[in-house]
Amino acid sequence: MADAKTIEPQESALVRGWNWLTETQIWTSVFRHAAPINDRNRVLVMLSNVFLHLHPVRLKKHGVRLRYTWCMGGLSFFLFLNLTFTGVLLMFYYRPTLEYAYSDIVGLREHVPLGIMREMHRWAAHAMVITVWLHMFRVFMTGSYKPPREFNWNVGVIMLVLTLLLSFTGYLLPWDQLAIWAITVGSNMARATPFLGYEGPGASLLALGDVQLIHAAADARFALLGGTFVGEGALLRFYVLHCVALPLVIGFLMAVHFWRVRKDGGISGPL
């Protein structure tokens, strides 16, 4: 009787390499489960990954379809991430002072190799304004603001305003003619705030005896610009608002917004 020989199936080096890699302690410490190719792991990947856990594990089919969502909320979020990334790179090169602001922006174009970060930042900012509007438009047209999502619609409206303010404060930073005059036109409106702007109705009523409380150097516009015109104070104020204060607030509200999408029953749909 001849010796029975069992033939081991030969795996390619690639597969063996992959198998070895996915069994190392380093790999298994990062990924707690195998690839999401079966139902169990499709659940696990959503539960164990911090970036994916914003999602539910499963959702209704219409919620995936572009014809329903237009993807505008997702694109707004992605453009925000894009803007954060390019914005940080721009901060390496940009100094918010009258002396350097303009020349730093020119330098970005002249001296930085492959310098399209400013272009990406500017065009993505314009695009984000549009995607946020269209997101609101879609949410309205599908009636998704209706109960139980009233509060989340309001969070969205505030973030819409913040998006415009982020874009507005960033508009000043290149410190060219386009920038200061656009901000001058925009911030002149604050001068006409009722009671709080020195050219606003009722401002002259706020007085202690003969002393006017509201005047050109103490009104809403002054608070916004840190001066009576768009100058050094305004540049620093807008820079800090643009790079620190507003992104922090909108980031915080985004967390609330996404959380509430989940807590209010996931993406809207017919009951």
Added chain:
Amino acid sequence: MDAIKSFINIFADPRLFFLLTVVALVLLVWKREVFARNAVGYGLMAVLGVFFAFGLFDENFVLIIAKPDNVPIVALIFLVIFFTWYSMREAVLNDERVAAGDDVIEKQESDRVWVWPDLVYTELISLILCTAIIVVWSIGLEAPIEQPANPAATPNPSKAPWYFLGLQEMLVYFDPWLAGVVLPSLIIVGLMAIPYVDTNPKGNGYYTFNERKAEIVIFLFGFVVLWSSLIVLGTFLRGPNWNFFGPFEYWDVHKLEALTNVQLSEYVWVRGLGQALPDNILLRESVGILLTLAYVFALPVILARTVFRNYYEKLGPTRFYVSVVLFLMMLSLPVKMLTRWVFNLKYVVSIPEYFFNI
């Protein structure tokens, strides 16, 4: 060729431009079954594309369109028109399904799918496409940088960033305290009030028009006709001294437009009663003040008792008055536009002594 251009220039006049957008909205809503057809939607996009392609051969047109910061507005025109059409199309399709006794499409697609891979991959593809578009756009079009800031040299026209140009356009009709402060605040308040004043439980989570006609018409009027089209008007059709220029017209700094606007008080006292304006401010502006008070306080009550009686009974007093006052505030812009165009009326109430003009 020039005949076509001057023809289009005439139709871009703010009065006709506004009228045309209103007519377009009325047609869209009224003949929505026709508009919902694919041929109409894609045809509309094609006509728009041809218009812009045609415009590229005109140097004045190119000067405005190709300004780097104006490129997003060209995109906005296409996107707003497309999505307005598209959402109406989806609404009409769903309404037809409901009329035929079927479920809406969103209901038919309510079986569940796995987020991985269905949603995650959709997101990934969208993200890659978006990145590609931004990168190509950034390589192809340089961000604008003009001369260094010079507080002594005011450009003419001085324009706010493009997304605020609808508000800047309002400055033609309202003083800054209204156009720049009160009305923008009311836009925000109005948007936030929507979920609380709209008690219609239908149309939650799917496209429909028949189940929420009034809501959609009001929103489209605000978003498309007032907000978006005034941005386009303010960006493309307003030149030096905020004068109107057609899309194919040269921005002539010396273009003169007669300032023939008249205050309401002058209409009443000088032209109506044939006497000088009274010295007492309140007496001088009494008619305007009464009209304004009537518009804000009396009109909502009248509406509640007459044409909007059904809404009043459905919504209850609080919701009704909040929504009607907000609605009237939104309508104050077209009302002011019309009185300006028809009667040359400048201000209803004009008290420049206290910066109080309406």
